[in-house]
Amino acid sequence: MDIGKDRMTVLADRAGGPLFFPVTPCDPRERLNLDAFRAHVREGVAGGCAGVFACCGTGEFPALGLDDYAACVEAAVEETAGQVPVIAGTGYGTSMALTFAAAAEKAGADGLLALPPYLVHADQEGLRRHYENLADNTALPVILYQRDNAVFEPDTVVALARHPGIVGLKDGYGDLDLLQRIVSAVRSASGELLYFNGLPTAEMSALAYRGLGVTLYSSAVFCFLPALATRFHRALVEGDDVTCARLIDEFFRPFVELRRQGTGYAVSLVKAGVRLRGLDAGPVRAPLCEPAPEHVKRLGELIERGLALAEEL
Numbered sequence: 240m241d242i243g244k245d246r247m248t249v250l251a252d253r254a255g256g257p258l259f260f261p262v263t264p265c266d267p268r269e270r271l272n273l274d275a276f277r278a279h280v281r282e283g284v285a286g287g288c289a290g291v292f293a294c295c296g297t298g299e300f301p302a303l304g305l306d307d308y309a310a311c312v313e314a315a316v317e318e319t320a321g322q323v324p325v326i327a328g329t330g331y332g333t334s335m336a337l338t339f340a341a342a343a344e345k346a347g348a349d350g351l352l353a354l355p356p357y358l359v360h361a362d363q364e365g366l367r368r369h370y371e372n373l374a375d376n377t378a379l380p381v382i383l384y385q386r387d388n389a390v391f392e393p394d395t396v397v398a399l400a401r402h403p404g405i406v407g408l409k410d411g412y413g414d415l416d417l418l419q420r421i422v423s424a425v426r427s428a429s430g431e432l433l434y435f436n437g438l439p440t441a442e443m444s445a446l447a448y449r450g451l452g453v454t455l456y457s458s459a460v461f462c463f464l465p466a467l468a469t470r471f472h473r474a475l476v477e478g479d480d481v482t483c484a485r486l487i488d489e490f491f492r493p494f495v496e497l498r499r500q501g502t503g504y505a506v507s508l509v510k511a512g513v514r515l516r517g518l519d520a521g522p523v524r525a526p527l528c529e530p531a532p533e534h535v536k537r538l539g540e541l542i543e544r545g546l547a548l549a550e551e552l
Contacts, residue, residue, distance in 0.1 A: 256469045257458035258435070259288035260297040262510045263311060264520040271307040273314055275519050279462075280318040282518075286465030288323060289455075291315050295328035295352050297459055297509055302524035305342060313346035326382065330354030333372045340377040350380045352409065355389035363395045374404035384437065386411030393417075393424035400430035407433035409457070413444065419451055439505045440498065442471050442491045446483060449475060459505070460494065463512030464542060466549040482552060490545045497537055503527040504534075511535050515542055 261283060264275035280291055293315040294300045294308050303311070312327045319325055327343035329336045329351050340351055356369055366389060374381045381404055385391055390412055391399075399405050410418050418434070425432055436448040436456035445456055454476060461468035467490065474482035498504045507527050513520040515538065522529055530538070 256287035256289050256465075257441075257456055257461050257472045258290045258292060259283040259286075259461050259465075260292045260295050260457050260459065261315070262462055262506075262513050262520050263294060263298040263303065263307075264513075264518070265524060266521050269302075269522075269524045271310065272519060272521060273310055275521075276311055277314050277318050279513065279518055279520070280315050283461065283465065284319055284322055286461065287469045288461060288465070290324045290326060291319055292326045292328065292352055292457065293348075295326075295354070297457075297462065297506055298328065299506065299524050299527075300328040300330060300354060302527075305338065308339060309342040309346055312343050312348050316347040324349040326350045326352050327379075328352050328354055329373070331357040333369050336369075336373050337376050340373065340379060344377060344379050348379060350382060350406065351377065352382045352384055354384050355387050358388075360388045363392050366391065367395050367398055370399055370405065371402055374402050377404070380404055380406040382407035382409055382433070382435070384409045384411060386437070390414075390417075391421065393420045396421045396432070397424050397428045397430060400425050400428070400432050405432075407435060409435035409437035410448075410453075411437035411439075413438050415447060415451065418448075418453075422451060422453075440491060440495050442468070442483075443487065443495055445471075445475050446480065459509045460491070460512075460545075462509050463516045464545045464549070467545040470549055470552055486548060486552070490541060490548055493544075494538075494541055497534060497541065500534055501530055504530060508534070508538060512538055512542060515539050 261279045264272040266272055293312050294303055315325045325348050327348040329339040343351060353373055370383060385408060434453045436453055438444050440459060441456035458468040471486045498508050507523040507530050510520050510523050511530050
């Protein structure tokens with residue numbers, strides 16, 4: 240396996256917890272609160288995450304300027320101090336993706352999560368060229384993010400997996416038939432990738448993804464309830480499906496039902512949860528809006544339930 244891929248296998252080797260996608264705190268004028276970000280990352284590492292994915296979807300990557308982005312990635316690298324990998328988000332068109340990738344590399348990141356290209360709907364050849372160009376022009380290993388306007392056919396992933404700089408595929412699309420065909424095609428071509436469940440509130444689909452051999456996943460809930468998220472992760476990897484089912488029934492399903500009550504709640508509700516737990520994370524950045532007060536109240540009730548479950552289990 241290529242050196243870049245070797246650097247990333249630590250994500251697969253660690254069984255201590257889910258992947259942490261920190262929020263990016265700001266003040267009411269949307270100015271970066273770097274001290275709060277540092278504290279958030281420290282808490283996540285102490286809580287047992289297997290990796291820190293800085294400035295990605297939950298971290299409001301599309302709303303960050305390059306300076307704030309670079310400051311956050313550098314801070315994440317400093318706060319993790321090599322204990323876990325730091326993966327930085329990148330995206331937009333190829334040129335801008337490379338600009339952010341260069342900043343991440345300079346800041347000391349261990350890899351990149353390549354978000355879908357901005358706005359355009361490309362064919363498979365165009366997607367392949369975009370991600371190959373990105374991987375050709377950065378020293379950092381690249382994880383593909385499948386969702387929205389970047390959905391891959393198995394042959395495309397086989398071709399991308401041949402690139403020494405492309406190390407993984409995070410699936411935020413949720414078509415398990417497609418993902419199984421991708422996994423099978425890459426395996427049949429003697430390729431090698433890390434696979435991640437990247438659906439919102441991935442705990443809800445973690446049992447299904449485990450059936451495909453995919454146990455790495457991002458946990459938004461880890462941002463504000465790391466003990467509960469880690470307890471679910473332990474049950475998942477140990478095959479304790481009874482505990483998984485109880486946590487789904489009593490916390491994760493009600494949380495998802497609340498998340499479905501508003502547009503953008505996959506981010507704004509998480510940031511509200513972080514604030515409810517005492518970190519000065521600030522509001523979400525435009526164009527997202529804050530959750531309705533009654534939904535924040537309900538979130539507070541769910542957090543109390545989650546804390547009780549984490550202690551009980």
